[in-house]
Every structure is written in C-alpha cells, then in structure tokens.
Amino acid sequence: MKKNIVLIELHQETNSFSQVPTTIREFESLALYYGDDVINLGIKKHKRFQLAGFIKAVKKFGQGQFNLIPTVTAWATSGGPVEIDVYLHFKAYILERMKEVELIDGVYMSMHGAMGVEGMRDPESDLIRAVRAIVGDQIAVGVSYDLHANITQDKVRLATFINSYRTNPHRDHFSVGYKAARLLMDTINGKVSPVMAVEKMPLLKGGGFTIDFLNPMARIFRKMKAMEKRPKVLSVSNFMVHIWLDDEELGWCTLAVTDGDQVLAKDTAHELAELNWEVRDKPHPVPYTIEEAIKKAKRLWLRRLFGTLVFCDTSDIVAAGAPGENTFILSQLLSESDNLTSYIPLRDKEVASVHFETPIGTTIKLNIGSKLETTYNEAFQFDAKLIRKTETDFGKTLVFRHQKLSLVVTELPCPAFWPSFFTTLGLSLWKADIVVVKNLFPFRLFYALYNRKTLNVATAGTTNLDVHQLAYTKIPRPIYPLDAIQDWKEVKASL
Numbered sequence: 066m067k068k069n070i071v072l073i074e075l076h077q078e079t080n081s082f083s084q085v086p087t088t089i090r091e092f093e094s095l096a097l098y099y100g101d102d103v104i105n106l107g108i109k110k111h112k113r114f115q116l117a118g119f120i121k122a123v124k125k126f127g128q129g130q131f132n133l134i135p136t137v138t139a140w141a142t143s144g145g146p147v148e149i150d151v152y153l154h155f156k157a158y159i160l161e162r163m164k165e166v167e168l169i170d171g172v173y174m175s176m177h178g179a180m181g182v183e184g185m186r187d188p189e190s191d192l193i194r195a196v197r198a199i200v201g202d203q204i205a206v207g208v209s210y211d212l213h214a215n216i217t218q219d220k221v222r223l224a225t226f227i228n229s230y231r232t233n234p235h236r237d238h239f240s241v242g243y244k245a246a247r248l249l250m251d252t253i254n255g256k257v258s259p260v261m262a263v264e265k266m267p268l269l270k271g272g273g274f275t276i277d278f279l280n281p282m283a284r285i286f287r288k289m290k291a292m293e294k295r296p297k298v299l300s301v302s303n304f305m306v307h308i309w310l311d312d313e314e315l316g317w318c319t320l321a322v323t324d325g326d327q328v329l330a331k332d333t334a335h336e337l338a339e340l341n342w343e344v345r346d347k348p349h350p351v352p353y354t355i356e357e358a359i360k361k362a363k364r365l366w367l368r369r370l371f372g373t374l375v376f377c378d379t380s381d382i383v384a385a386g387a388p389g390e391n392t393f394i395l396s397q398l399l400s401e402s403d404n405l406t407s408y409i410p411l412r413d414k415e416v417a418s419v420h421f422e423t424p425i426g427t428t429i430k431l432n433i434g435s436k437l438e439t440t441y442n443e444a445f446q447f448d449a450k451l452i453r454k455t456e457t458d459f460g461k462t463l464v465f466r467h468q469k470l471s472l473v474v475t476e477l478p479c480p481a482f483w484p485s486f487f488t489t490l491g492l493s494l495w496k497a498d499i500v501v502v503k504n505l506f507p508f509r510l511f512y513a514l515y516n517r518k519t520l521n522v523a524t525a526g527t528t529n530l531d532v533h534q535l536a537y538t539k540i541p542r543p544i545y546p547l548d549a550i551q552d553w554k555e556v557k558a559s560l
C-alpha cells in the first residue's frame with residue numbers, strides 16, 4: 066500500500082508596522098490553489114516553488130511508494146498581518162482535507178515563518194499544532210521556511226525537522242522543497258531519525274548585511290555547505306529574521322538537523338551562531354539621504370549619459386510589506402532635481418480609479434499618497450498632465466507628467482523591479498536620469514543593462530532599514546544593535 070504524504074503551502078511575510086491588512090485578494094493575485102489544483106495547476110504555473118521541488122524529488126526517488134495529498138498552495142505578497150478570517154479559512158480547509166485521509170504517513174509544510182495574523186501570535190505554530198492534533202506525535206512533519214522566518218520555541222518543538230532557503234535574495238525555493246522531500250521520505254522509511262538543535266541569538270540585522278553572496282555573510286553561507294558534508298549532519302539553516310516583524314521571540318536563529326545525534330546538532334548550531342556574532346559589526350552600505358542622493362545624481366552626469374541611476378526607496382519596499390505609496394522622493398525630486406528626467410512608481414487606487422476615465426492630455430491637480438499608511442506617508446499635491454492609461458499586472462495604471470518627471474500611478478502595490486514595467490508604458494530607461502524602485506534586491510539583476518549606479522535612499526516608512534527608527538513594542542531586550550551586548554550567550558534565550 067502506498068504511503069500518504071500531505072502537502073501544505075502557506076506563505077506570507079508580515080510587516081507589523083503596516084496598517085494595511087493582508088486579505089484574500091493578496092493571495093489570489095499571487096498564488097492560490099486548493100486540493101488537486103495544487104498539482105494540476107499550481108505546480109505547472111509556479112515551477113520554482115517548494116512544492117514543485119518536493120514533487121520532483123518524490124517522483125525521482127520515491128520508487129512509486131508515495132501518494133501525495135495536496136491541500137492548499139497560498140502565497141501572498143508581503144504586507145500587514147493576514148486577516149484572521151482568511152487564516153482560519155485556510156486552516157479549516159487544510160484540516161478538513163486531512164481528515165478525509167485514512168492513514169497519513171507524513172506531512173510536508175512549506176511556510177514563510179514570519180507570517181502574522183490579526184489577534185494571533187506565531188500562526189505557523191498554530192497550524193502545525195492543528196496538524197499534529199490529527200496525525201499525532203509520531204508522524205513525521207517536515208517544515209521548510211524562508212530564511213527570514215522567526216524561529217520560535219513552538220516551531221522547533223512541533224516539527225520533526227526544519228530546513229530553509231540558503232540564498233538572499235531567494236533563488237533556491239525549488240531545491241529547498243527537493244531536499245525536504247528526500248529527508249521526509251527517508252524519515253518515513255526509517256532510514257534516518259532527524260533531531261534538531263537551535264541557537265537563538267539577541268541579534269537584529271537586516272538589509273544589505275544579509276546578502277548571501279556578499280560579505281560578511283558570503284563566508285558563512287559557504288561554511289554552512291561544508292557543515293552539511295559532515296557525517297550525520299542532514300541540514301543547517303541560518304535564520305536572519307524579518308526585522309519588521311515585531312514579536313517577542315524575534316532574533317536571529319541557527320538550526321541544525323542531524324541523524325539522531327543531539328550533541329552534534331547543538332554543536333553545529335552553536336558554531337554557526339558564533340560565526341554570525343563575529344561579523345555583526347562588519348561594515349555594510351548605509352543609505353543616502355535624499356539630498357545627498359540628488360546631489361550625487363547631478364554629479365554623475367557621465368553615467369546618466371550612458372544609462373540611468375536607480376534610487377531605491379528603502380522605507381517603502383513593497384516586497385517587504387510596505388504599501389508603495391510614499392511621496393517623499395517624489396516631492397523632493399520635484400523641488401530639487403533641476404529637471405532631471407525621473408520615473409517614479411506610486412500606488413494610489415483612488416487616483417488610478419478616478420482618473421482612468423479622464424481624457425489623455427488633461428492637466429490635473431493631483432492629490433497623491435497617504436491613502437493607506439498615514440503614519441509615515443504624507444499626501445502631496447501637484448499639477449500633472451495625464452499622458453497614458455492602461456491595465457497592467459498592477460491594475461489600472463496611469464502615467465502623469467510634470468516637466469521631466471513621470472509619475473506612474475498604479476492601483477496595486479508596485480515594486481517596479483522589472484524595467485519592462487516602465488518600458489511597456491513608453492518610458493525608455495535610456496532616456497531616464499533617475500528611476501525609482503520600491504524593491505531592495507532583485508531589481509539589481511534585472512536593471513543591470515541600464516543601471517549605472519544604485520543609490521539606496523533613506524526615507525521614512527514601514528520598511529526602514531534602520532532598526533533604531535522602528536517602533537518596536539514586543540521584541541525581546543536586550544538585543545543587538547539596539548542594546549550593547551558583548552557576548553550573545555549571556556543573554557540568549559534558550560530554546
């Protein structure tokens with residue numbers, strides 16, 4: 066008789082400082098499949114997701130022993146906490162589908178690990194607990210997380226093993242699922258007995274510091290690969306957290322899975338934690354103020370001649386949960402840039418909807434921004450001419466022009482991390498002096514052809530990279546760099 070493995074995929078990364086809740090719409094617009102559609106449709110469209118890797122490995126190594134029971138694939142863009150009803154809906158669906166299975170031999174859960182749900186803490190643990198209530202303590206439950214996951218005591222206690230991404234920006238979703246499948250099949254078949262150990266650290270660093278192929282972290286990620294080659298070490302993870310999740314267990318976490326050797330797991334996690342702590346003070350790029358960035362842009366005329374400069378709005382990073390409606394750079398470019406040709410994306414559903422009916426060529430007094438996130442975003446008024454309107458992946462999309470500045474207003478949050486976002490609207494990147502993006506990492510790959518220099522601009526908002534500027538109320542203290550700590554072990558929360 067075939068062995069039954071239940072598949073669950075639920076991803077959302079929560080920015081606790083965002084006032085914009087995540088609704089079912091955000092899941093629908095990225096990926097949402099139920100039951101057999103997870104395999105019949107979801108995997109075909111999202112070939113890089115963890116479940117695609119998992120299924121591939123089961124086909125390759127499962128020798129026809131396993132029957133896969135998909136429940137849900139649900140991915141949303143980052144944002145504010147998920148509405149409680151949406152989470153409970155997913156949970157109910159998953160559990161109902163599991164109860165239809167006569168005998169479950171294993172469960173695979175691909176989750177983000179930094180999801181927040183309104184009125185709830187650590188929802189991933191809540192879901193694993195509910196899964197355990199059905200399958201019991203003896204059945205293998207393997208979990209894959211994003212490396213920005215917040216690893217809590219419950220997450221560790223409830224899972225049989227945990228693995229994670231090893232790239233940032235993330236490029237290894239498929240191989241994470243692939244590896245998890247091999248480990249889960251081997252566990253079900255009794256070939257390995259995974260045990261886990263973690264080291265939780267009072268450490269809170271994000272942004273450019275955490276890129277896997279740049280120093281200081283590149284050396285550590287290489288070391289992790291070497292650690293995994295040691296006998297009995299099955300998996301090693303380094304969780305660098307989502308710094309915008311305000312949670313009482315927030316902090317970097319190292320995790321090792323070994324084949325039955327608890328001491329080895331603990332030693333490995335500890336060794337990795339020490340490596341992280343050693344580099345915590347290594348220098349990394351600090352964003353420019355907008356005044357500095359504009360001054361620099363004016364000086365870099367030769368680079369502008371042969372391409373464009375890209376301004377990254379670091380406090381309005383859509384992929385990290387910001388709403389994408391910050392007007393700060395817009396207002397400063399209008400007043401300070403001396404007519405440099407600039408393109409800026411900005412989300413404003415109201416303006417996009419109202420003026421979708423306005424004839425092209427009309428000059429409008431725009432009242433833009435501050436529709437969703439009122440703490441940091443100021444509304445801004447200026448006169449602009451409507452020059453284009455169309456439907457894009459970001460809903461109704463309009464281009465307004467004021468002198469040499471083009472403002473692209475979208476109905477949905479828009480990171481603008483593909484140059485085609487601008488070029489399909491008739492905005493040539495060869496003609497731009499400055500292009501603003503609301504993205505931190507992936508755009509760097511896609512803009513390489515045009516980009517002569519990236520300038521990270523310090524703005525105020527829900528994805529501020531400076532942890533000193535974030536209004537945490539729940540995170541554990543002391544925590545570095547908010548507090549001076551000499552040795553992480555003195556204050557570590559032992560899991």
Ligand SMILES: [Zn+2]
Pocket residue numbers: 211212213235
């Ligand atoms: Zn991540």
